[in-house]
Amino acid sequence: MISQKMKKLVAGSSAIRAMFEEGKRMIAQRGEENVFDFSLGNPSILPPEDVKEAMKEVIETEDPMLIHSYMNNAGYEDVRKTIADTINQKNSSSFTEKNIIMTVGAAGGLNVALKAITDPGDEIVVIAPYFGEYKNYISNVDGVQVTVSPDTENFSVNFEELREKISPKTKALILNSPNNPTGALYSEEDIKKTADILLEKEKEYGISIYLITDEPYREIVFNGNKAVFVPKFYHNTIIGYSYAKSLSLPGERIGYLVIPSEIDDFEEVLGAMTVANRILGFVNAPSFMQRVIMRVADKTADLSVYERNEAKLYKALTEYGYEIVEPKGTFYMFPKCPIEDDKKFCEDAKEFGLVVVPGSTFGCPGYFRIAFCVSEEKVERSLPAFKKAIEKYR
Amino acid sequence: MISQKMKKLVAGSSAIRAMFEEGKRMIAQRGEENVFDFSLGNPSILPPEDVKEAMKEVIETEDPMLIHSYMNNAGYEDVRKTIADTINQKNSSSFTEKNIIMTVGAAGGLNVALKAITDPGDEIVVIAPYFGEYKNYISNVDGVQVTVSPDTENFSVNFEELREKISPKTKALILNSPNNPTGALYSEEDIKKTADILLEKEKEYGISIYLITDEPYREIVFNGNKAVFVPKFYHNTIIGYSYAKSLSLPGERIGYLVIPSEIDDFEEVLGAMTVANRILGFVNAPSFMQRVIMRVADKTADLSVYERNEAKLYKALTEYGYEIVEPKGTFYMFPKCPIEDDKKFCEDAKEFGLVVVPGSTFGCPGYFRIAFCVSEEKVERSLPAFKKAIEKYR
Numbered sequence: 001m002i003s004q005k006m007k008k009l010v011a012g013s014s015a016i017r018a019m020f021e022e023g024k025r026m027i028a029q030r031g032e033e034n035v036f037d038f039s040l041g042n043p044s045i046l047p048p049e050d051v052k053e054a055m056k057e058v059i060e061t062e063d064p065m066l067i068h069s070y071m072n073n074a075g076y077e078d079v080r081k082t083i084a085d086t087i088n089q090k091n092s093s094s095f096t097e098k099n100i101i102m103t104v105g106a107a108g109g110l111n112v113a114l115k116a117i118t119d120p121g122d123e124i125v126v127i128a129p130y131f132g133e134y135k136n137y138i139s140n141v142d143g144v145q146v147t148v149s150p151d152t153e154n155f156s157v158n159f160e161e162l163r164e165k166i167s168p169k170t171k172a173l174i175l176n177s178p179n180n181p182t183g184a185l186y187s188e189e190d191i192k193k194t195a196d197i198l199l200e201k202e203k204e205y206g207i208s209i210y211l212i213t214d215e216p217y218r219e220i221v222f223n224g225n226k227a228v229f230v231p232k233f234y235h236n237t238i239i240g241y242s243y244a245k246s247l248s249l250p251g252e253r254i255g256y257l258v259i260p261s262e263i264d265d266f267e268e269v270l271g272a273m274t275v276a277n278r279i280l281g282f283v284n285a286p287s288f289m290q291r292v293i294m295r296v297a298d299k300t301a302d303l304s305v306y307e308r309n310e311a312k313l314y315k316a317l318t319e320y321g322y323e324i325v326e327p328k329g330t331f332y333m334f335p336k337c338p339i340e341d342d343k344k345f346c347e348d349a350k351e352f353g354l355v356v357v358p359g360s361t362f363g364c365p366g367y368f369r370i371a372f373c374v375s376e377e378k379v380e381r382s383l384p385a386f387k388k389a390i391e392k393y394r
Numbered sequence: 395m396i397s398q399k400m401k402k403l404v405a406g407s408s409a410i411r412a413m414f415e416e417g418k419r420m421i422a423q424r425g426e427e428n429v430f431d432f433s434l435g436n437p438s439i440l441p442p443e444d445v446k447e448a449m450k451e452v453i454e455t456e457d458p459m460l461i462h463s464y465m466n467n468a469g470y471e472d473v474r475k476t477i478a479d480t481i482n483q484k485n486s487s488s489f490t491e492k493n494i495i496m497t498v499g500a501a502g503g504l505n506v507a508l509k510a511i512t513d514p515g516d517e518i519v520v521i522a523p524y525f526g527e528y529k530n531y532i533s534n535v536d537g538v539q540v541t542v543s544p545d546t547e548n549f550s551v552n553f554e555e556l557r558e559k560i561s562p563k564t565k566a567l568i569l570n571s572p573n574n575p576t577g578a579l580y581s582e583e584d585i586k587k588t589a590d591i592l593l594e595k596e597k598e599y600g601i602s603i604y605l606i607t608d609e610p611y612r613e614i615v616f617n618g619n620k621a622v623f624v625p626k627f628y629h630n631t632i633i634g635y636s637y638a639k640s641l642s643l644p645g646e647r648i649g650y651l652v653i654p655s656e657i658d659d660f661e662e663v664l665g666a667m668t669v670a671n672r673i674l675g676f677v678n679a680p681s682f683m684q685r686v687i688m689r690v691a692d693k694t695a696d697l698s699v700y701e702r703n704e705a706k707l708y709k710a711l712t713e714y715g716y717e718i719v720e721p722k723g724t725f726y727m728f729p730k731c732p733i734e735d736d737k738k739f740c741e742d743a744k745e746f747g748l749v750v751v752p753g754s755t756f757g758c759p760g761y762f763r764i765a766f767c768v769s770e771e772k773v774e775r776s777l778p779a780f781k782k783a784i785e786k787y788r
Contacts (some may be wrong), residue, residue, distance in 0.1 A: 001565075001602040001659050002534075002666040003513040042464050051462075055453055055682075059446060068445075068643045070436050102678060104498060104647070111675035119397040119517050136673040141397075142536065171395075208395040212397050249462045251681025253498070272396040275404050281528040282498060282503035286680040287645025288449075 019346075021259035023355040030353065036382035037355040038370045041241045043178065043248040043332065045301050045373075051247060054295035058288065067291050073278045075102025075256070075285055079294040083256060086297045091229040097261060097347055102285035103310060105253040106216045106242035108277075110137050113212055113257060114172070114239055115280055117358045118143045122171040127157050129334065131180045131214070143171070150364045151366060155184035155325050155334065159193050166201040172210040173198065177227060178217040181362045181369040182334040183310070183327020185221060188228050195234035208236055208264040216242040216255070219300050221329035222307045235262045243293060245331075249299045254289045309372040309379045320390050331373040334359065338390045342366050350387035391393035403530060413740075417749040424747065430776035431749040432764045434724065435574065437642040438765075439695050445641060448689035452682065461685050467672045469496025469650070469679055473688040477650060480691045485623040493654060495667055496679035499647040500610045500636035503616045504531050505674055507606055507632055507651060508566070510666035512537045516565040521551050521578035523728065523758035525574045525608070535564070549578035549719050549728065553587050560595040566604040567592065571621060572611040575756045575763040576728040577704070577721020579615060582622050602630055602658040610636040610649070613694050615723035616701045629656045639686060639725075642695045648683045700725045703766040703773045710777045714784050725767040728753065732784045736760050742786060746779035 023069030025039035050079045056195075058067055065088050074080065080097035087095055103109035106108045118124065120142035126134050128150045151158040162173075174183050175194065177186040186194075198209050210236050218241065231237040277284065284290075312328050313333055323336040337345040342358040342365050349356055349368075359367030372379060396404075417431035442744055452461055468474065474491035481489055497503035512518065514536035532539045537697040540559050540629050556567075569588065571580040580588075592603050605628050612621045612635065625631040635651030645735045654663050671678065678684075707727055708720050717730040731739040736752040736759050743762075751759030766773060 001604075002510050002662050003516070003565075005513055006510050006666045009673055010666055019669075038560075040464075046458055047462055052453060052458065056450075059449055064440055064446065068441055068645050070644045107672075107675035107677050109675075116396050116400050119399055122397070133673070137675065140674060171397075210395075250464045252679060253677060253680050253777050259759065268396050272400045276400065278501075279403055279527070280534060280674065281531065282676070283501050283647060285646060286647050286683065287703055289680065289682070297547035370713075 009139065019355055019357055022350070026350065026353065026355065030384045033381075035353045035355065036378060038372060038374065038382075039355045039357055041371045041373060043245055043250060043301075043302070043373050044303055044375060045248050047248040048296070048299050048301050050296045050299045051249070051292065054292045057295065058291045062291060067288050069287060071284060071287065072274075073284050074274045075100070076287075076290050076294075079290045081207045082294045082297050087258065091232070093229070093231065095258060097259065098270070101257045101259065101270075101277060102290055102385070103255050103257055103284045104285055105244060105255045106214060106240045107137075107256045108253065108282050108285070109240040109242070109255050110174075110212065110214060111140060111280055112273050112276045112282070113210075113240065114138065114141045114143065114250040116269060117171050118208060121169065122168060123169045125162070125165055125170060125173040127162070127175065129155070129181050129359060129362035129367070130174070131176060132361050134174055144169075146170070147363055153254040155179065155182035156186060156190050157194055159197065160192070163197050163201070163373065166197070166209065166274055168207060170201070170207070170209050172212050174212045174214060175230070178215040178221060179328030180217065180330055181332045181357075181359070182323065182325065182355065183330045183332045185225055185328035186228060188233075191228045191230055191233045197233060198236070202236075210263070211237045212240060213237060214240045215380065216245050216332040219246040220306055220331060222310060222327070225328050227329070231260045231262070236264055238263065246300045246303070247296065252289045253292055254285050256285075261349055281360070301392050305376060306373065308376055309374070312379050313370065313372055314374070317386055320387045322386070322390060331371060333370045333372060334364075334367050334371070337366055337368055340366055342368055352388045354382065354385050354389055403533065406529070413749055413751055416744070420744065420749065421748065427775075429747045430772060430779055432766060432768065433749045433751055435765045435767060437639055437644060437767050438697075439642050439697070439699055441642045442690070442693050442695050444690045444693045445643070448686045451689065452685045455625045459463045461682050463679060465679060465681065466480075467678050468668045470681075470684050470688075472496065476566070476688045476691050481652065485626070487623070487625065488656070489652065492664070493652055495651045495653065495671060496648050496681055496684055497634075497651055497671065498676045499638060500608060500634045500649045501527065501531075501645065502676050502679070503634040503636070503649050503651045504606065504608060505534060507604075507634065508532065508535045508537065508541060509670040509674055510663060511565050511604060515563065517561060517563045518565060519556070519559055519567040521569065523549070523575050523753060523756035524568070525570060526755050528568055538563075540564070541757055549573065549576040550580060550584050551588055553591065556588070557591050557595070560591070560603065562599040562601060564595070564601070564603050568606045568608060569624070570608040572615060572723030574611065574724055575726045575751075575753070576719065577724045577726045578719065579619055579722035580622060582627075584624045585624055585627050592628060592630070596630075599624060604657070605631045606634060607631060608634045610639050611724040612641075613640040614697050614700055614725060616704060616721070619722050621723070625652070625654045625656070626711070628747070630658055632657065640694045640697070641690065641742050646680065646683045648679050648687055650679075692773050695701070698769060700767065702770055703768070706773050707764065707766055711780055714781045716780070716784060725765060727764040727766060728758075728761050729764070731760055731762055732787045734760055736762055743783045746782045748776065748779050756762065773775055782785070
């Protein structure tokens with residue numbers, strides 16, 4: 001007796017979970033040491049000690065009534081002020097607490113943003129390959145997903161197609177950089193080109209197009225790279241962020257939206273998103289964890305393992321013959337499958353103990369995703385399996 | 395550029411918030427001691443000391459990787475097991491961890507439940523007066539709200555009308571006992587009558603009708619009363635719960651759904667609700683607070699102040715001439731306005747420093763809600779204001 005709509009969502013959205021369950025089964029059968037589960041984006045490193053200290057400090061020093069109470073649906077004012085200051089320091093921006101809404105993770109934030117701006121039938125543009133949940137979030141608000149096909153050269157944006165796919169019904173474009181599943185990091189030039197197209201189309205159709213940048217991997221960048229601060233290049237940018245990966249707190253569901261004052265109809269959008277936070281049932285981001293975040297807003301966990309894993313995997317896999325656009329950030333790699341059928345490849349790879357996710361899950365068949373948020377030791381031990389997985393087809 | 399749908403939701407859903415903001419303005423103008431803000435259901439008592447102890451214990455004794463990590467979207471298994479045991483002990487039920495989904499508060503739980511079962515156009519029945527957010531939650535899933543008009547005799551269920559309003563398109567009935575805004579507590583007889591009607595209609599139309607019981611006030615009951623354990627009387631019951639009021643943790647967004655194995659299509663419904671938790675952007679209930687709840691699942695804050703406030707207010711207000719169905723639980727009272735126009739009454743009452751919410755907000759014009767989750771001392775000081783507010787019309 002579940003809804004027809006839900007039936008489709010359940011069927012279509014369980015691919016990665018199924019891989020993960022399969023991984024657990026394989027471990028039970030073959031032993032932990034023979035299975036290399038690269039299916040889930042679950043951080044493998046500890047939160048920094050600062051988080052523990054901050055938790056204790058909040059418990060011991062703050063008003064026990066305040067730390068568990070309702071507050072403005074946008075979050076505690078002092079927490080939002082601290083986060084605004086932290087962003088300003090890094091980007092020479094001038095946000096205040098008014099520009100920040102605390103959210104139940106980035107997932108909560110994206111749902112809030114889409115709820116505020118989307119009427120049934122409105123179009124939301126995504127760039128393939130994309131995080132599979134976008135499909136569900138867009139469906140939650142009866143929006144229509146419009147997909148720009150992959151730029152498999154360097155997993156940037158297929159700009160010509162982006163221009164074609166924007167219509168008078170476009171409400172937003174979702175950008176995810178550093179990118180899940182490819183690890184691509186959009187350059188300043190990429191962002192400028194994107195902004196130019198959006199501005200051109202805003203003018204042509206007389207509409208506002210919001211650029212929603214989903215940035216949970218912002219701090220996980222390699223070789224001194226830096227994620228572009230998008231609001232500098234486009235007036236209608238809304239940032240979604242989560243502390244899940246940078247502080248290794250995925251279970252806490254804590255993140256925020258940045259709504260710059262420069263966006264069209266700022267007050268109305270801000271009000272709508274604040275109300276959406278309540279209406280969707282989030283009400284507010286978890287209160288205690290907000291107080292904790294205020295104390296560690298400028299900290300990260302030791303993210304260096306991801307960079308080392310990336311280097312090891314990239315070097316070995318390219319040597320074995322895999323074609324890969326080298327990731328510049330995140331803990332994902334998105335190699336081309338040695339055979340056309342990505343589902344078959346992922347199925348075949350299990351023979352060697354590898355659990356990886358087909359590219360079709362991300363709107364990009366023919367590729368597969370490795371989530372290398374695992375120990376370095378596991379990465380090293382997995383290399384022979386990757387070698388065998390490609391040699392199988394020689 | 396917000397959506398048309400959101401414009402309506404924003405306009406229609408800000409009444410209580412507006413009262414609260416007005417209350418703050420009044421305090422600024424007239425001084426704290428001259429304003430009696432009874433507008434918001436924000437618990438006024440401290441969480442029990444056990445919560446603080448549990449928080450420290452989790453920090454000091456549990457694996458720092460585990461307590462902040464992703465887990466099954468339904469929540470940690472041991473947390474769910476503990477909660478199932480606690481419910482079983484009180485109600486001689488036999489739930490296991492499989493019957494519990496941890497949710498982002500009761501608001502999160504209701505949204506998850508509705509998402510799983512509702513197709514656009516499906517009907518969700520609510521009993522007036524009702525918590526205003528139900529309207530929004532039903533709208534989130536494009537459901538159609540069907541409202542049973544108030545039984546103003548004793549704020550139970552208007553049974554004849556309930557029978558008439560159930561159609562082949564009915565997916566669920568939402569019951570809220572103890573009730574916001576009336577404080578009514580449905581008796582075993584009420585629940586049996588409701589169950590009989592639902593069973594009759596399930597048979598007549600050959601459908602499943604879920605009875606969603608929203609129970610955040612379950613522990614706040616007066617004079618030794620007890621909230622009825624609904625699954626005992628109806629096979630298709632789903633319970634939504636939150637620790638917001640019982641443990642005074644409203645900001646933490648932690649609660650659960652109980653999905654008894656007896657419901658129609660149990661496995662499918664359970665699966666859909668677990669996926670809905672993810673798809674809606676909650677992903678999982680906050681992880682650290684789940685670990686804390688496991689240690690205090692059978693505790694409550696000292697809720698006795700609400701009973702004392704109720705007694706004081708009821709005695710005084712009835713003496714002054716207000717007509718009131720005496721609350722049996724919650725921290726709400728829902729007197730009849732001395733004049734027909736409830737909005738005018740609430741506006742007039744501000745003259746005496748009273749901030750109360752019009753019954754129309756809850757689908758029951760002609761009444762007003764007092765949220766007496768304030769100190770006893772404030773209740774006492776407010777009494778002359780209530781006296782003046784009714785004498786104004788003599």
